[in-house]
Amino acid sequence: MKFFATAPRGLSPLLERELRELGAEKIRPSAAGATFEGELELAYRLCLWSRVANRVLLPITTLKAATPEELYEEVKAIHWEKHLHSSGTLAVDCAVSDAAIGHSKYAALKVKDAVCDRFREQFDERPSVELDTPDLRINLHLRGTTGKINIDLSGGSLHRRGYRAEGVIAPLKENLAAGILLLADWPFVASRGGALLDPMCGSGTLLIEGAMIAADIAPGLYRKHIGFTGWRRHDEALWQRLLDEAAERRTAGLQKLPPILGFDANPQAIAAALRNIDSAGLSRHIQIERRELGTLPRPGDDTPGLLVVNPPYGERLGEINELKGLYAELGRHLQSDLPGWRAAIFTGNPQLAAYVGLRTHKKPEPLFNGPIECQLFLYRIPETTKATEENQINPTLAHSEGAQMFANRLRKNLKHLGKWARREGVDCYRLYDSDLPEYAVAVDLYQGDKLWVHVQEYQAPKTVDEEKARQRLMEALAVIPQVLEIPVEQLFYKVRQRQKGASQYEKQASRGAFFEVREGSCRLLVNLSDYLDTGLFLDHRTTRTLIEREAKGRRFLNLFAYTGVATLHAAAGGARSTTTVDMSHTYLDWAKRNMALNAYTGPEHHYIQADCTAWLAEQAPRAGGQYDLIFLDPPTFSSSKRMEDAFDVQRDHVALITNAMRLLSKEGLLIFSNNFRKFRLDEAALGNYRIEEISRQTLPEDFRRNPHIHRCWRIHH
Numbered sequence: 001m002k003f004f005a006t007a008p009r010g011l012s013p014l015l016e017r018e019l020r021e022l023g024a025e026k027i028r029p030s031a032a033g034a035t036f037e038g039e040l041e042l043a044y045r046l047c048l049w050s051r052v053a054n055r056v057l058l059p060i061t062t063l064k065a066a067t068p069e070e071l072y073e074e075v076k077a078i079h080w081e082k083h084l085h086s087s088g089t090l091a092v093d094c095a096v097s098d099a100a101i102g103h104s105k106y107a108a109l110k111v112k113d114a115v116c117d118r119f120r121e122q123f124d125e126r127p128s129v130e131l132d133t134p135d136l137r138i139n140l141h142l143r144g145t146t147g148k149i150n151i152d153l154s155g156g157s158l159h160r161r162g163y164r165a166e167g168v169i170a171p172l173k174e175n176l177a178a179g180i181l182l183l184a185d186w187p188f189v190a191s192r193g194g195a196l197l198d199p200m201c202g203s204g205t206l207l208i209e210g211a212m213i214a215a216d217i218a219p220g221l222y223r224k225h226i227g228f229t230g231w232r233r234h235d236e237a238l239w240q241r242l243l244d245e246a247a248e249r250r251t252a253g254l255q256k257l258p259p260i261l262g263f264d265a266n267p268q269a270i271a272a273a274l275r276n277i278d279s280a281g282l283s284r285h286i287q288i289e290r291r292e293l294g295t296l297p298r299p300g301d302d303t304p305g306l307l308v309v310n311p312p313y314g315e316r317l318g319e320i321n322e323l324k325g326l327y328a329e330l331g332r333h334l335q336s337d338l339p340g341w342r343a344a345i346f347t348g349n350p351q352l353a354a355y356v357g358l359r360t361h362k363k364p365e366p367l368f369n370g371p372i373e374c375q376l377f378l379y380r381i382p383e384t385t386k387a388t389e390e391n392q393i394n395p396t397l398a399h400s401e402g403a404q405m406f407a408n409r410l411r412k413n414l415k416h417l418g419k420w421a422r423r424e425g426v427d428c429y430r431l432y433d434s435d436l437p438e439y440a441v442a443v444d445l446y447q448g449d450k451l452w453v454h455v456q457e458y459q460a461p462k463t464v465d466e467e468k469a470r471q472r473l474m475e476a477l478a479v480i481p482q483v484l485e486i487p488v489e490q491l492f493y494k495v496r497q498r499q500k501g502a503s504q505y506e507k508q509a510s511r512g513a514f515f516e517v518r519e520g521s522c523r524l525l526v527n528l529s530d531y532l533d534t535g536l537f538l539d540h541r542t543t544r545t546l547i548e549r550e551a552k553g554r555r556f557l558n559l560f561a562y563t564g565v566a567t568l569h570a571a572a573g574g575a576r577s578t579t580t581v582d583m584s585h586t587y588l589d590w591a592k593r594n595m596a597l598n599a600y601t602g603p604e605h606h607y608i609q610a611d612c613t614a615w616l617a618e619q620a621p622r623a624g625g626q627y628d629l630i631f632l633d634p635p636t637f638s639s640s641k642r643m644e645d646a647f648d649v650q651r652d653h654v655a656l657i658t659n660a661m662r663l664l665s666k667e668g669l670l671i672f673s674n675n676f677r678k679f680r681l682d683e684a685a686l687g688n689y690r691i692e693e694i695s696r697q698t699l700p701e702d703f704r705r706n707p708h709i710h711r712c713w714r715i716h717h
Contacts, residue, residue, distance in 0.1 A: 003043050004150065006033040006054040010367040011179040014052045022046060040235060044228070044242055047154050048220035051178035051213065054157045057139055057150035065147035066100050068110050075114035075149065083151060083232050086123040089130035090115060092138045093152065099142035111140055111149075135230025155227020162222035163208060163280035165272065171202060172310055172346075176369060178209040178219070183365055184344035184378055186306050190214035193258050194341075195305035199296055199333070201262030201288065204273030206308050208280050211260050215253035215285070218246040222280065254285060258305070263291040293329050294583070296337070304340035313348035313372070324355045325647060328637035331356035334381050335532040339494070343379040348372045355637055359459040382457070382494040382532065398482055403475040406439045410483045420701050427518045428526075429702040430538055434458055439476050440469075444538060446526055448515045451486055454528045455493040492528040516597070520545065522568045524594045535563040535590060539709045540633070543673060543698045547631055548573035550669055554628035557581070557663065559612045564591025566631045567605075568598060577604040579627070583611050613647050616659040625665035632660050636676045649674050654685045657715065661689060666717055673698070673712040681713065690716040 007015040009031065016029045022045050024036040033053070036042075046056050063074035084090060092115075094108040101107045115138070116126040127135075137152035159175040172180075186196065196210040212219055220226065221243070228234050260282075264270050270290050277286050291297075299305065311327065314320035327345075334343050335358070347353055348369060358379050365376040397403060413431050421429050427447040434440045440458040445451060457473055481488045514525045519541065526534045544566050547556075551573030558567045561582040568591075570578055578600075580591050588607050595605060608615065612634070634656060636649050647656075657672060664670055683691055691713055698712045 001040060001043070002035065002037050002059055003046075003153075004033060004035045004057045004059060005046060005050070006057070007052050008054065008173070008176055008179065008368060010365065011052045011175070014179055014182050015050070018050050018052065019046070022049070040233075041238055041242070043153050044235075044239055047158065047226055047228070048218045048242055048246060050158060050175075051182065051209070051219050052175045053154075054159060054175065055139070056153045056158070058153055060149040060151060063147050063149060064145060065107075065142055066145040068101055068106065071101060071107060071142075071147060072110045072114045074147070075111050076118050078115075078118075078149065080115050080118055081122065081232075084115075084119075084127060084136040084230075085232065086119045086125040086127060088127045088135035088230060089133075090127045090136045090138060091129060091131050091134040092140065094140040094142065096142045098144060099147075100145045101142055104142075107140060107142055107147075111138060133225045134227075137227050151227075151231065153226075153228040153231070155225055155229075158220065158223075160223070161219050161280075162224055163276055164203075164205075165275040165279055172205050172369065174205060174209060174219070176367065177205045178213065179367070180310075180344060180346050180376055181206065181210050181213055181306075181308060183376055184306055184308060184342060186210055186213055186308070189304070189306045189342060190258050193303045195259035195261060195299055195303070197261045197263075197299070197305060197307045197338075198309055199263050199291075199293055199307065199330070200309050200311055201264050201273055202266075202269045202310070204262055204276045204286070204288070206310065207260050207262045207273070207286050207288075208277060208282060210308070211257060211282050211286055212280075214260070215250065215257045217250045217253060221246050221250065257285050258303075259299075260286040261299075262286065262288045263293075263296060264288075265290065265292045293326065293333070296333055299338070304342070305338075306342045306344065307334060307338060308344040308346075310346045311352075313374075314352065320349065320352065321648065321651075323349075323352055324637050327352045327355040328357060328635075331358055334358065334379065338381050339530075339532075341381045343381060345377045345379070346374060347377070348374040350375045350377075353377045397471075397475045397478040400475055402438060402472065403479050406436060406476055407479045407483050409435050410443070410479065414483065417702055424701075425520065426541070426702075428536060428538060429541075429700070431702070433703070433705050435705065439472055441473065441476050443480060444534070445484075446515075446517050446528070446534070446536075448517045448526075450490060451484065452515070452528060453480060453484060453486065453491045454534055455480065455491065457494065494532070519565070520548065520569070520572070522565075522572050522594075523597050524563075524565055524568060525590065525597065533562075536565060537562070539700065539703050540566070540673070540698070541700045543631075543671065543712060544569040546694075546698065547629065547671065550629055551575040554668075555579075555626065555665075557627040557630045557660075559616070559630065559632045559660065560634050561587070561591060562633075563587050564594050566633075567591060568594050568600070570629065570631075571595065571600040571605065572598065575629070577606070579606045579608065581608045581610055581612050581615055583609065585609055613652070613656065616656065616663070620659035620662040623662040625663070625668065627663050628665045628668040630660055630664055630668070630670045632657070632670060632672045634674055636674065649676050650679055653679075654682050657686060657689075661715065661717065664717065668717070670715040671712065672715055673710050675710045677708045679711055681711075686715075688717075 005015060012029050016027055016034055019027050019036050022042055024038050024042055027034055027036045043056050065071040092108040092111045094104040096104045120126040137155050139150040139152045141148045159173040161174050198206050201207055267290055270288055273288050277283055312323055314323045345353060360377050361380045367374050367376055410432055417431060430444050432443040442456045444454040481491055513529045514527050516523055517526055526536050528534050547566055548569040551570040553576055556570035556575040556578045558580045561580045564580050567578045567580045582588050588609055634649050660670055693713050695711045703709050
């Protein structure tokens, strides 16, 4: 038999893959779906198991339809009694495309009349119309003067699985959600025990579809009505056998389901998700919790999973500006808490995806959410790994011509920077920063109880073959221990996972690997394994020296403090008091540990967990110059629940600096810096202050190759 299956725009390749897996023959894909051939069982299986199809159609005939009368006579001549009982029910769907009969409802009415009149003439009885669950749903497509008549075996769009509770509005159709998960390689991740996480789960569609995929649950198993069950040629025994098989696969699949986690800040969304999940029979298998995006827990399992999310798109300019911070927060969560994971962000506003701050691992997939053109951005989060002798670091790779060129550059840098570091007493510095474009890595040295090396790969341009980039990375990793004369156990690296297959690199067996290093007179803790950054921004070394020099007898305020290293230097410089402000409890605790390591534990040292932008806005109106030295190093973007819009350093730096200056004493000093390469300080709007740019003066010797690493200013009243 010949069939035609339709699919949402952009998902036809997935439909073709499903058809091949089900054994379809002579598949001919198109933008709207695919034609194929097979036994009746194939069509039944597709209605039961397809995760992306909209409809499964059985073509009946092609007919002439230049006029309504011609359409009527052509339809009436079809042997409808082979497909429908005279006492049955029917419905007619019609789509027109540049057709001679331009009104779809009128064309559908003529088809219905023709079918009913044929039955009345032959059996003195006619079928009745049933729009929702008819025994036979007829599909007509008109183009020009030609029409195609099909029987809709699915009986309506297959995206309606049957688990969605009434009254719940969902932003994604079920088959689009399934398509997103399939394009994001969720079956591969699930097969290895990786979790599925949706941090803005809404009504739970992505979670439910993800659970159904991972547990091998047929999406048609929940449907209360399938179109072919009222069709006269329906094979009930065949259908029952397929249902029994699907029920057995569901039972077996649920026993191996990986963790499925959903969070949302909206209590109404959580309630809707819980109703849908219960309707799908998955309440014991999907964990739902109300949480803000900024308070998401870090998964305890080391197995890399998939974060999938359909965040808001924004329609008005104000909404879009606010959403920048939300997308940036997503990126920060991925980088700091989900190393080695995959991520899929589906958005109707591709410009917002740039604020995630990560490179996609392949070209974004264009898809449509109803009439909205969207894109699916797929990411591989760099995985923090500790090298071992058993790992894929192969010393023989160090002998290639390119590897030797890289080794020579390392030796040259080590000779120059090593001499400088010994002279200046610098224990932690950047040895190499993509000096050779072919070897796009940053190599940082940390001298603790032994020499530790932290390597981070820069994403290769799309013009560079991924396998070639991986080969060069492995050559670099083979060279570094040899040049530095260290065992590979003392080398940490963050890399992308390979696009296919098992993880190319072993994960560190245990996390939480803090060790002590020195910066000047200060002792502090770094962690090379658990976070994207190590706890020490090396490019601010000179800035922190400036803070230590200026701090004596002063009241010091550190905003966006991270791990508090600037506070540590202020205390070492003799600050009268310090106040450290950061939103992250993890980083504040880290800052306290750094201070305690140096015996700065007195009551004059204060720690405040708060959104710095909101905290400044609250403090500024009642400020009285209570700080003499302020270090203000904001991120490029940040979101705050207390602000109408998200924080954007270029747009909002004037207000941020102004509020900080209201906290600064008359003779005080504000040091302002940021890492946004395109940043332009609005000196005209800050005309009440004395401003001096000191970017070059705060650029350490080991970052001279990258003079745009940060910008920095001294600001006085």
